[in-house]
Amino acid sequence: MRLIPVFFTLAGILSAAEPALRYEQIRKIDVHSHIFEDVPAFNAMFRAAHLRTINVCVPGGDGHLEEMHRIARDLYRKHPDLYPFTATFDVRGVNEPGYAAKVIAWLDTQFTAGAVAVKIWKEFGMEVKDRDGRFLLPDDPRLDPIYAHLAKRGKPLHAHLAEPIDAWRPLDKDSPHYGYYSQNPQWHLYGRPEFHSHAAIIAARDRIMEKHPTLVVVGAHLGSLEHDLEGIAARLERYPNFHIEVAARTRNLARHPSEKVRALFLKYPDRIMYGVDQTWKPYLRPTPPTDQQRQAHVKSLEVRYRADFDYYAGSGEMTYNGRKTEALALPRAVLEKFYHGNAERIFQLAAAKP
Numbered sequence: 001m002r003l004i005p006v007f008f009t010l011a012g013i014l015s016a017a018e019p020a021l022r023y024e025q026i027r028k029i030d031v032h033s034h035i036f037e038d039v040p041a042f043n044a045m046f047r048a049a050h051l052r053t054i055n056v057c058v059p060g061g062d063g064h065l066e067e068m069h070r071i072a073r074d075l076y077r078k079h080p081d082l083y084p085f086t087a088t089f090d091v092r093g094v095n096e097p098g099y100a101a102k103v104i105a106w107l108d109t110q111f112t113a114g115a116v117a118v119k120i121w122k123e124f125g126m127e128v129k130d131r132d133g134r135f136l137l138p139d140d141p142r143l144d145p146i147y148a149h150l151a152k153r154g155k156p157l158h159a160h161l162a163e164p165i166d167a168w169r170p171l172d173k174d175s176p177h178y179g180y181y182s183q184n185p186q187w188h189l190y191g192r193p194e195f196h197s198h199a200a201i202i203a204a205r206d207r208i209m210e211k212h213p214t215l216v217v218v219g220a221h222l223g224s225l226e227h228d229l230e231g232i233a234a235r236l237e238r239y240p241n242f243h244i245e246v247a248a249r250t251r252n253l254a255r256h257p258s259e260k261v262r263a264l265f266l267k268y269p270d271r272i273m274y275g276v277d278q279t280w281k282p283y284l285r286p287t288p289p290t291d292q293q294r295q296a297h298v299k300s301l302e303v304r305y306r307a308d309f310d311y312y313a314g315s316g317e318m319t320y321n322g323r324k325t326e327a328l329a330l331p332r333a334v335l336e337k338f339y340h341g342n343a344e345r346i347f348q349l350a351a352a353k354p
Helices: 010-014 040-048 065-078 099-112 141-153 178-183 198-211 229-238 258-267 291-313 332-346
Strands: 028-035 051-056 085-087 117-120 157-159 217-219 242-245 317-320 323-326
Touching: 028 332, 040 051, 040 291, 051 065, 065 085, 085 099, 099 141, 141 198, 157 198, 198 217, 229 242, 229 258, 258 332, 291 317, 291 332
Parallel strands: 028 051, 051 085, 085 117, 117 157, 157 217, 217 242
Antiparallel strands: 317 323
16 A cells, blocks of 8 residues: 655645744653653653653563562652553463463553553564474464453553564664664574564564454554555554554654655554653663763753654754754644644543643
């Protein structure tokens, strides 16, 4: 399926554009963060920006499951207006009898504590193996009872499945993902035929939606289709309960022609959500961070939020992530849905006070 034809240029739209919005004028929900410390500077920055974030618990196999969820629950209890959270589950034991029932019981305890969704990570398809040493795809039948339970409970599955397609390609210094794969070779799969292909993992993700049509699935990171706007549109058409968020992929969108990106937002304004995917996990550090490090991280996160807003809400030529692009100049009605309205509906969050 092809995107709707674009019969405009951004410059042409701007002649009838709405008044420019300031960053603080739009309420915002970052649907994809990993902030696991109660830092007053974070809280103050969020409140000043009229922003809250969904704290995503992940991964499910590093041995920190209980601690991670305890911190997320504590933050939500202390600051329910800032830190709703998404649970995940232990991927270890997937080959043992009764695995799905144990996961369901665990997730129900997290829902009781306030979890708004469940995260599944690239561990499925790229790390977790069956008893024969084969990588388990995310549509494996032993996970179906979990998906069915989420659909019954009305809890979205926040799915980071697969990686950018650059993970399967030779390292390229011009790729926006070069820094990550050059520093995390365990996730760079070029020349490693024992791993599933990008297409195979995406197809498995799509089969989850085919088997569980009432399950709401949020494709993290543009559904790992950041290179293919038409592929994104095709899935939004095919699967009415599929949504996407842009966390860590605005830099990819900014490399596409802005007219095509804008057309995607205008055609699917109810299906796209904002996110950044910033991580602050002091519990993984050998020594606690200093206040200076905390302040620096808060400042860098605010810089990212403002740069993103300039891309989505601004107009004219701009530099994003070191490259020239054209700001999208999205209408306010679309921005309101993208920045908070869709997240409030999909994750069943109460609307924040203005």
